[in-house]
Amino acid sequence: MKERIEIVEGDITKLKVDAIVNAANSSLLGGGGVDGAIHRAAGPKLLEECRTLGGCPTGEAKITKGYNLPAKFVIHTVGPVWCGGYNKEDDFLSSCYKNSLKLASENNIKSIAFPAISTGVYGFPLERATKIALKITTDFLMTDQTIEKVVFVCFGKIAYKTYKEIYDQLFVE
Numbered sequence: 490m491k492e493r494i495e496i497v498e499g500d501i502t503k504l505k506v507d508a509i510v511n512a513a514n515s516s517l518l519g520g521g522g523v524d525g526a527i528h529r530a531a532g533p534k535l536l537e538e539c540r541t542l543g544g545c546p547t548g549e550a551k552i553t554k555g556y557n558l559p560a561k562f563v564i565h566t567v568g569p570v571w572c573g574g575y576n577k578e579d580d581f582l583s584s585c586y587k588n589s590l591k592l593a594s595e596n597n598i599k600s601i602a603f604p605a606i607s608t609g610v611y612g613f614p615l616e617r618a619t620k621i622a623l624k625i626t627t628d629f630l631m632t633d634q635t636i637e638k639v640v641f642v643c644f645g646k647i648a649y650k651t652y653k654e655i656y657d658q659l660f661v662e
């Protein structure tokens with residue numbers, strides 16, 4: 490299991506994997522943060538395809554092509570906005586990871602990279618979000634044979650350190 494999960498620091502738009510996940514907003518029509526970076530790197534055809542999708546509810550996921558990205562596909566998921574933990578944010582964030590992984594597996598995707606969904610403008614506490622990301626992913630991989638590699642892309646040193654610590658805790662023998 491440990492070999493199927495990788496933690497790296499960097500820019501998700503540079504990754505040569507089958508699919509990268511976008512922390513989108515429910516319109517799927519682009520935004521700031523990682524969403525803006527993905528649209529800039531993919532080019533205008535991505536927005537054109539997104540316009541045909543009719544948006545996406547929080548916790549769900551939709552797939553498009555990757556266009557000018559090194560990744561073949563983009564899986565767009567909509568994370569919850571943090572409201573102090575009173576709005577089922579944990580459940581919605583879990584659903585983002587589950588539904589993205591499910592969609593990847595259904596599309597025969599072997600390698601997938603995630604950003605730290607909801608932990609930017611949406612304000613979800615990083616450590617709490619990281620625990621959910623790693624727990625849901627390990628649970629999913631235990632019953633899935635299709636996805637060979639999941640990469641968590643940390644934007645900056647703080648996120649990288651947090652992911653590494655929680656990853657090490659999860660895999661202590």
Ligand code: ADP
Pocket residue numbers: 499500501502512513521522523524526568604605606607608609610611612642643644648
């Ligand atoms: P959200 O609205 O879901 O919080 P953001 O895009 O604001 O989405 O932030 C989500 C996470 O993506 C944050 O941890 C942010 O640091 C990170 N991020 C921003 N740009 C990139 C990038 N190019 N590659 C990887 N992660 C990124």
